[in-house]
Amino acid sequence: MNGRTFAMAVGFLALVALPYWIPGIYYLNVASQILFYAIFALGLNILVGYGGLVSLGHAGLFGIAAYATGYLLQSGFGHSFAILSALVLGMASMALYAVLSLRTTGIGFIMITLALGEILWGLAYRWISITNGDNGISLHGRPAPFGFDINSAASFYYTTLVVFLIAVVSVAIFVRSPLGAALMGTRDQPRRMNALGYHVWAIRFWACMFSGLLTSAAGILFVYYTQFISPQTLALTSSAEVLLMVISGGAGTLFGPIVGAALVVIVKNVVSGFIERWNMLLGAIFVAIVILMPEGLVPGTARLWRLAWRKKMSTGAKAEAKP
Amino acid sequence: MSRKLTRRTFMASTAVGAAAASFRFPTPAIAQAAPFKLGLLTVKTGPLAQGGIQMEQGVQVFLKEKNNMMAGRKVEFFSADTGGNPAGAKTKAQELVERDKVDVILGPLAAFELLAITDYIAQAKTPLLSLAAAEDVTQRRPNPYFLRASACSSQAMHPMADYAAKEMKLKNVITISEDFAFGYEQMGGFQQTFEDNGGKILKKLWPPIVTPDYTPYLAQIADCDGVCQGFAGSNPLRFMKQYAAAGLKFPVVTGETGGDDALLHAFGDEAIGLVSCCPYTADLENESNKRFLAAMAKDYNVLPGFYAAGLYVNCQVVEAGLQKNGGKSDDKEKLMAALRSVSLTETPRGAIKFDHFGNVVGDFFIRKLEKTNGKLINKTVKTYHNVSQFWTYDEKKFLQQPVYSRDFPPVKS
Amino acid sequence: MSTLWLVLAVNSVTFGGLLFLLSAGFSLIFGLMRIPNLTHGSLFMLGAYFGATFVGGMLGIVFNFWIAALIAAVVVAALGAVLERFLLRQLPGQQLAQVLVTLGVSFMAADFCLMVWGGDPISVATPPSLVGFLRAGPAVFPLYRIAVIVIAVVVAIALWLLLDRTRLGAMIRAGVDDPDMARVVGIRVSQLFTIVFALGAGLAAFAGIIGGPILSVYPGLDQDMLPLALVVVILGGTGSLLGSFVGSIIIGFIYNFGQAMFPELAYFVLFLPMLLVLILRPQGLFGRFVP
Helix, strand or coil: CCHHHHHHHHHHHHHHCHHHHCCCHHHHHHHHHHHHHHHHHHHHHHHHHHCCCCCCCHHHHHHHHHHHHHHHHHCCCCHHHHHHHHHHHHHHHHHHHHHHHCCCCHHHHHHHHHHHHHHHHHHHHHCHHHHCHHHCEECCCCCCHHHCCCCCHHHHHHHHHHHHHHHHHHHHHHHHCHHHHHHHHHHHCHHHHHHCCCCHHHHHHHHHHHHHHHHHHHHHHHHHHHCEECHHHHCHHHHHHHHHHHHHHCCCCCCHHHHHHHHHHHHHHHHHHCCCCHHHHHHHHHHHHHHHCCCCHHHHHHHHHHHHHHHHHHHHHHHHHCC | CCCCCCCCCCCCCCCCHHHHHHCCCCCCHHHHHCCEEEEEEECCCCCCHHHHHHHHHHHHHHHHHCCCEECCEEEEEEEEECCCCHHHHHHHHHHHHHHCCCCEEECCCCHHHHHHHHHHHHHHCCCEECCCCCHHHHCCCCCCCEEECCCCCCCCHHHHHHHHHHCCCCCEEEEECCCCHHHHHHHHHHHHHHHHCCCEEEEEECCCCCCCCCHHHHCCCCCCCEEEECCCCCHHHHHHHHHHHCCCCCCEEECCCCCCHHHCCCCCHHHCCCEEEECCCCCCCCHHHHHHHHHHHHHHCCCCCHHHHHHHHHHHHHHHHHHHCCCCCCCHHHHHHHHHCCEECCCCCCCEEECCCCEEEEEEEEEEEEEECCEEEEEEEEEEEEECCCCCCCHHHHHHCCCCCCCCCCCCC | CHHHHHHHHHHHHHHHHHHHHHHHHHHHHHHHHCCCCCCHHHHHHHHHHHHHHHHHCECCECCCHHHHHHHHHHHHHHHHHHHHHHCHHHCCCCHHHHHHHHHHHHHHHHHHHHHHHCCCCECCCCCHHHCCEEEECCEEEEHHHHHHHHHHHHHHHHHHHHHHHCHHHHHHHHHHHCHHHHHHCCCCHHHHHHHHHHHHHHHHHHHHHHHHHHHCECCCHHHHHHHHHHHHHHHHCCCCHHHHHHHHHHHHHHHHHHHHHCHHHCCCCCHHHHHHHHHHCCCCCCCCCCC
């Protein structure tokens, strides 16, 4: 068993046993938040990291799934129907979003997605008959998958953990699949891919759909956790926040978005309890990451680790070489 | 701002999450000497920080005056920054209830933050005293653990409309306020009472919350004899400036946030003549307010407004309720009942008591912005006593009509 | 009714002038360095705060409004130069890292302003020479706003002269068209980048204080103005000064008439056109290259 697999196994065990070693319900709830924001970040990373398409409007899609769940529950539908519909609606919206945005790449894509995100935010405010405006929609209770009650912090955590693990595994499979490889190809060499006969637009579209699925799942978990949805969740700052999670953790890596999500959630929720100027601290951390590890925390740490290891090896070899 | 770290106890987390706060070991008599834990949900980063910082100042001034003691118990104060968004409010509310085990929570600031946590608070049975003006929390969807000592959105606008119709003799008014619930509820309240007194609302304008330039709306203000605005935060400043710059001279009336005393130092001469109705006014002459003003001037060198005064009064209510309950805070239901039965006369806003929904019944002051000795002040011109959230309307009838919204009451044209 | 249209029309032009001042810096930086400078809103806000402090009186000296504006612009330009030299220069072409660092800096700047100036809004007094209005019948036009469009035109002409008639301008244009060839020919492109970034930052700060008497200064100003700058640059066109200017005026019209005639769509009044332009003509109305 090599080092990486060992680390992953330890991590997995730590996550499964988390409610037993974490010091309190509050931190357990923070862990749940890290997990579903990580799913959100993983979804965005499909486009940003593996597809080279920076989206600044993903909070809008996150919000659509959350609002759909809230609205349907409020209208009297059951949880299963609401969740399924939210997933379908989220992906349908993603399809429309993709059709509109994929007309450009690069900065144009960023701007279109920003505009779409802002439009969705405005809709959330103005379409009061559906969204209830800034008074938001309150939820009452959570579903009971297979009969388990998930209202407690620990049971909700395990539900989120299950969805999270499924998400991680599916992203890992996607990345290693031909579609994933093709997507990375379109990120690095779109013209060459085109010349080779790949349908670049279709590859990107399906990547968007996968991203939409993950994002919708995260949105549903969010609304069941918070039991409330309002337009603030779709604001530009929310889209920027999840993008920062992806970039700071390491775009284009599997664990980068997870680490990034943990960073932002912990600083926002835990560190803010001790440091008043936590917003400045978060900004400073981002700047520090760019200076020290511009490729992100996960690849940067791996690189520094390898550097230290190599140094250790070479000094060891030098020491041995000395007569 | 003081932040006390409590020693965290390792807890098996099988407890039902939301009700975890109510899991308590049987309290021995010695518990009365245990510190009283007070939490504050405020905003210290981002655009809402303006009100949030003032809220904390109000609490700190109270605690300092009382030497950190309430009803004979030492106070442990926990301040939490929600970031001004509902998810943050929920997380911080959980932090206060589950990690810090507070007895009472003050705040949050914004209506949408309150709506995000209202169910959780009721489940956790933690008394919450907030300035957030969302009407239905004390009307159509009342929360038994909620107390509001300031005002609900329309509560200040009913007397304002009465004054505008009867004393200012306005007949045709155009309303303009931000396009969100606080704006709708304020303007709705104004419209209902104004029209009951023979007035007419010609137009209702709703600029989005983020509107750098109000000119497209100001250009539509004509052929009226008055303007009613309900801006909050830093928008009143910009609005009044642009209003004057557009050459508009109609009298302007507003509510508790539009003419807030805390903004007086930022307003320019363009605001002179602004008539506002607020549950607090800095020129109220009573002992409590004199002490409060002196302390705010000494510690923070500011003139307090609606936010700081509101939190100071909330602290007074908490202390009085705690006292009534014999200094005990473990039985939350009893504490809540005690809090709701509080009736004070010596507060910076005068006499207050609560109706059976937990909303305040108290004095509301009509002030006019004037310039005296080169400084801008809000001078009280009339006081309405014993104003409740239902004004002079029959409570049942009022609750049967829908909550004030963008389209209710409708414009009769 | 015609008074309404007249007032809106004139305000469209004057608001467009303010938008031009706001977005000129962003357009310059984006056009030359291809960097989406997401600190632009923060630089605008910093300029407004510094300017407001100088105008209100600092160290006992009350500065003349225009001098305060220039000082604020210079201070922020220096900050911009530092930002470019030490942070952005290390990341040529690395768009994601650029986004991360510019957003990180904007968080820090926003919190810094909150720490120094507190949460209360600050009113900036209109310069005394420009208080008052022009009247045309029942229509009223604030003098200061008319001054803003005049300032915008002056700045536009100055920028055009700089880019078209000076050696520096020629080097900048060479750098925009082909940075590698420019280097080959001996142009110090890196130094140029720092100068251009500083110029862009200074313009943003200048816009902030010029906008002060209209918008006032408050926490959150950066987040309110940044999307506007983006809309102008996208709609008007990237890499073209004329595009920025004309685009700003057009957006002024869309903003004013859109909000007055379609109040239901007030939240979308700028983003819907932006979306349409991006879909139909991604380089913007007058753009010289597709971003």
